[in-house]
Structure formats: structure tokens, C-alpha cells
Amino acid sequence: MKSILEGRPGLKATIDQVAEVAGYLWQKGWAERNGGNITVNVTEYMDDECKALKAIAPVKQIGMTLPQLKGKYFYCKGTGKRMRDLARDPMANGSVIRICDDCASYEIIADCPVAPTSELPTHLALQNYLLETGSCYKATLHTHPIELVAMSHIQRFLKGDEMTRVLWSMIPETLAFAPLGIGIVPYALPSGIELAESTLEQIKTHDVVLWEKHGTVAVGQDIMDAFDQTDVLCKAANIYMCARNMGSEPDGMTDAAMKEVQDVFNLPKKRPC
Ligand code: 2HA
């Protein structure tokens, strides 16, 4: 069987990068069993031959109406599939879907009838927002970063900007590379519309969203970028925990030191594109 990647080097490079990131997620211990999911907007690579491809599985409902997604194409990790398997064979552990004209349903077009991720409402709600705002961001990543999830079990970190403040204060790079910080979504049932809607609200003003007692959601220009955003914040959480394990609450950078980083590097207050 011919893969949709054949003869499309841009699409192949994008999916190769998804596979590379899936390997990192497994290596970091953020992707137990089928944990986590990835979605990338691949519409720009779809030529007339792709657009003529017939559905290879019945049309399914998204559960939301997302007007910006009409006729758009996404690579999605398959539901129940492992990141470590996706790293070896992305087209057997994910598929390319097309959003139908009603903007509320989708069909799988390639390569195999692998049903997309259980968190599809969240991924597509974010993709809809990115298109609506003219963003150049194409990728959405949900994963289970250990230290960030651990911190989400402690009530003090879930209030206001406390989590962001503590993470920024661990090393200057956290503030420099995650200047919008981390948004908090109170616990909600996985895969639901409520979770998708709360995530959408938080991603508007934050680099990464933390789902209480579950995981993170990040957006990126590509999937490597979404991975880096998560990694930068998780590294800060790891430093916090290491200091705590040495027996005391870490001092953290002072407010003045953090303000200096903000001013000297002229950090953006919103997404660059
Ligand atoms: O795909 O992580 O939240 C498995 C999950 C659901």
C-alpha cells in the first residue's frame, strides 16, 4: 500500500519530527502505555491527489462545531496507541483526518483506519483557535510530565499564578522561554468537551496548560516547539522538587532578578505569531 507520505517530502519531514518527539516523550517517562497525544495541522501539504482521497472509515462526530476547521487536514496520534510505537511507525499508530463541511465531523483518509486520539475535542478546539487568530502555530501536544503533574496535586500551586511564579523563579531560562507561564485547568474527566473548553480559555494567555492531576497541553509552531515549551516548564518543576528533596523550600530568584530578565530580554506578553 502506498503511504500518503510518499512523494511529499514536506509532509514526511513533519511526520518524521512527530516520530522523533514521540520517542522523547517515551524516554522522559511522560508517555506510559497509550498516554498522551499529538495533533499537527498538515493542510499545507495536501495536494489535489490528497484532496480526492476517499474516507477509509465512517464519518465520526467531533462533539463540537469548529468553523475554522472546514476542509482542514490533521495528523493525529491514534487512540489507544503507544508513543513508543508511534516513534517507530507513525503511520501505523496515527492517521490523517479531514474535517467535513459541517465543521462538526471528520473522516480518516490515510494511511490506515486508525481512530484519532481520545482527546480530539481539546486538540481540535485549540487548532480552531489558532486558525481563528491567524497564528502560525500548527501543533498541539498533550502529555503526562511527571513533575508538573506531581505539583498539580498540591493545592497551593493551583491558585492564581503561584505555579507560574515558582517555576519562573527556578532558572532564568524558564521565564525567557515560557514568558506566558502555565495556566491551570481544574480536574475534569479526560476526553470531555468541558476539558476542551477550559483548556481553550487558558491557552489564550499561557504557553502551556496544566490539567490538574492529569497532564499538560501545549501548542507550538511545530511539534518540537510544543515539546520544548513543556520541557522547559517541567525542568523548572524538577529543580523545585530536587531542592525540596534536599530538605528545604528553594529560595527562588528574587522578583527584582525576574523583572530584570523580563526587561533585558524584552519578553513578549503574547504569542509571537
Ligand atoms: O491518550 O493521555 O488523556 C491517552 C491520554 C488521555
Ligand code: ZN
Ligand atoms: Zn492524558
